[in-house]
Amino acid sequence: MGYRAENLLRLFKAAAPTLLGIFGVIILALPVRLFEGAIPTPIIPLVIVFFWSIYGPNYLPALSVFLIGLLQDLLTGGPLGLWAGVYLVAQFVVMSQRSYFMGREQKVVWLGFALVAAGASVILWLVMSLMSGVLLPAGALLFQMLATVMIYPLFGVAFGELHRRVLVEV
Amino acid sequence: MEFLGQDRREGLGRKANSRFVLFLLIAVSVLLLLSSLYSAQASVFKKAREGVIDAASPVLEFFAGPIAYFNDVTGSVSDYFNVLEQNKALRQENAELRQWMEQALELRETVAAYQGLQSYAAPPQAQPIDAYVIGEANDAFARSMIVNAGRIRNVESGQAVVDEKGLVGRIVDTGAHASRVLLLTDIQSRVPVYIEGADVEGILVGKTRDDPTISFTESSAPIEVIPGQRVLTSGAGGVMPRGLPVGFVEGMAGDDILINLYTNYVRTRLVRIINYEFPAIGAGGAEEAPTPVESDGPAPAEG
Structure with missing residues (x-):
């Protein structure tokens, strides 16, 4: 492999989590209606931010997180800065607890993700309620977060394989 | 770009994701939020939204086909x-x-017999623009869709969007090739409507729930409604045509009148944007709702 190709591959590996995050946002902006809308679309970018904030914060710098969130705000038409802020706060909280999560059982990490998702829900609900001036019904948000938490083990394993076998390997 | 790779080689280079940048970006997000609180329709934000919709529309369009197929497969399992x-x-x-x-x-x-009469003048025809739904905000609080028609096909903000069942929403952002439709269930959605038979004009207000409610502009006396009465757009404000079917009265919830929408957002695929120009009425008539188009006197057909 030539020097150039090697460099390109390295760049691609370094950017992989960011690209995955952007792809997750695009899925959120597509008319995905699982089982005729009975199951809400999981918020995959939150999983990506959580996972790489624990296992490889250098692969997902804060600027990437900000851009992923901002793209989501722009595409879904919500207030600008909302999802960007939520993802960044999630990253900050997870990174501050990083030493606790490192090397733990996946069950414990899953519980950690559930807590982060709950925290994110509270921020989202509070901000949106403040901005619209009424207490919004939280059911749809909780349901969507629940769907996200339920799919976490699946994505956790997939991202773990990707991270260990493809991204970190020299 | 170069340092990304080097950083990977170092493995545990802790400085790459510094706290300072993180805090700075959180501050930027909060500032953005606060500024959008005070100027939700600021032209810079609107431009950014429209630009992003436009840029993303080829990607969304590319995936919309397979997604629709996938939806059909999963949806039919229960069938x-x-x-x-x-x-x-x-x-x-x-x-x-x-x-x-x-x-x-x-x-x-x-x-046809009535139209044959000499005194009949046809009301202005709406110019329909057909479009596919290529995007949808899968967000608990932001209810909107993205359709693949934009400024180039004469789509403008405020225009009504209908599907085969009834009113879907109205256009809020328009890119060159794609636009955003604010659904009737969004918390920001306000559409002038009337209840058939009740002869009262009201505003359909989105609540981020499945059923929007009607609030009345002048609530002097409690309004009697019967479940099942049809709700249609009133055309007040002069953007949407009068008489588009919206839904039917479902019942009362406290003081609110719950409306069951005709359209089913889970199945909305093909929509029609209604490019409608009202017949010119006296300038400055903002206080008064425009007269119904159907019974309007002779007026020059525009557009």
Whole structure:
């Protein structure tokens, strides 16, 4: 492999989590209606931010997180800065607890993700309620977060394989 | 770009994701939020939204086809279990619709006779723009869709969007090739409507729930409504045409009148954007709702 190709591959590996995050946002902006809308679309970018904030914060710098969130705000038409802020706060909280999560059982990490998702829900609900001036019904948000938490083990394993076998390997 | 790779080689380079940048970006997000609180329609933000919709529309369009196929496959799984009941219900509905068809054919003849009269002037025709839904905000609080028609096809903010069942929402952002439709269930959605038979104009207000409610501009006396009454756009404000079907009265929830929408957002695929120009009425008539188009006197047909 030539020097150039090697460099390109390295760049691609370094950017992989960011690209995955952007792809997750695009899925959120597509008319995905699982089982005729009975199951809400999981918020995959939150999983990506959580996972790489624990296992490889250098692969997902804060600027990437900000851009992923901002793209989501722009595409879904919500207030600008909302999802960007939520993802960044999630990253900050997870990174501050990083030493606790490192090397733990996946069950414990899953519980950690559930807590982060709950925290994110509270921020989202509070901000949106403040901005619209009424207490919004939280059911749809909780349901969507629940769907996200339920799919976490699946994505956790997939991202773990990707991270260990493809991204970190020299 | 170069340092990204080097950083990977170092493995545990802790400085790459510094706290300072993180805090700075959180501050930027909060600032953005606060500024959008005070200027939600600021032209810079609107431009950014429209630009992003435009840039993303080829990607969304590319995926929309497979996604629609996937939705059909997953959606039909439950259909297998109640296909017999559905058949029965459809047969009954078909019989009812046939009766309606007879009535409609009769009415068509009557209307044709009236239109033959000298004094009849046709109301202005709406210019429909057909588009596919290529995007949808899968967000608990932001209810909107993205359709693949934009400024190039004369789509403008405020225009009504309907599907085969009824009103879907209205256009809020327009890119060159794609636009955003604010759904009737969004918390920001306000659409002037009236209840058929009740003769009262009101505003349909989105609540981020499945059923929006009607609030009345002048609530002097409690308004009597009967569940099942039809709700149609009133055309007040002069953007949407009068008489688009919206839904029917479902019941009361406290002081609110709950409206069951005709459209089913889970199935909305093909929509029609209604590019409608009201017949010119006296300038400055903002206080008064425009007269219904159907019964309007002779007016120059525009657009």
